[in-house]
Amino acid sequence: MGVLDWMLDSDPSIRWQALRDLADAPAEVVAAERTRVATEGWGARLLALQGEDGQWAGGAYFPAPTGDSDAGAQPDDDESQPWTATAYSLLLLRDFGVDPRSDQVRRAVALVSDHCRWEEGGQPFFTGEVEPCINGMTVALGAYYDQDVDGVVARLLGEQLEDGGWNCWAEYGSVRSSFATTINVLEGLLAHERATGGSAESVAARRRGEEYLLERKLFRRKRTGEVVDRVWLQFSFPTRWHYDVLRALEYFRAAGDLPDQRVDEAIQLLRSKQQPDGTWLLENTHPGEVHFTLEDGDGRPSRWNTLRALRVLNWYEQTEANP
Incomplete structure (x- = not known):
């Protein structure tokens, strides 16, 4: 079975996207x-x-809490949620x-x-939470589901840091942005811009946030060039709130601009992970309770990551073919 046929032999959620993005149906x-x-x-x-x-x-x-007094509370660490x-x-x-x-x-x-x-805080869902990471997701959801999240966008614009990104720990004094918070906010601002047209201020903020990632080639420290976190070189699905290189590449593909040369190294990483059978693996499932599983587990071929990787490469290679 070819890779496209393998993806089409799956759930409607994968099939329709493969038909649109890979099969030109x-x-x-x-x-x-x-x-x-x-x-x-x-x-x-x-x-x-x-x-x-x-x-x-x-x-x-x-x-919500159940009989366990700890259920529903935020975990002490980020290993499981x-x-x-x-x-x-x-x-x-x-x-x-x-x-x-x-x-x-x-x-x-x-x-x-x-x-x-x-x-x-107890506020209604689509009015947003307090952390920019969560509010970035809220804006993305509001834009997708046709809800008014303009107030959440305004709050995010006021929370952008000097280096161009965002960080959930800014209220505790952090002045350096977080890759994870920034990608969540960028996805939200892009979705809101697509749904409403955005504003000059929101577009400028989004562009500054893009520069934060591009200056770091999506996974390196700006000052030293070191890899910030090697976990980001492993591809997850669902990504939840977490950052990884494939998620960042998917954002830039969705933004629709010509690929910036500063994503080249990330693209090389993506290409290096393609398996001999043409698929990509699921590599880093984020632990925690789920409603039901979507794939066969880490180290196995992933329809989701293969779909996402192939459409990123289609975006990038169109530019290679038409410089």
């Missing part, structure tokens, strides 16, 4: 396949897990590419808007 074929995401497979399964309270797992960012609450469930539905205009999704999002409140 007619628009009506792509649209028909996309409609199935809300009614079949992983998308339908995830939508069915929404609670009567409008939330997944009873919480906005963390599952439950991924079943509302924010990450909506992010996964967006990754699936569920049609936000479908009746099923409109009902689900309306329930979130009406009933879901952040654990820190």
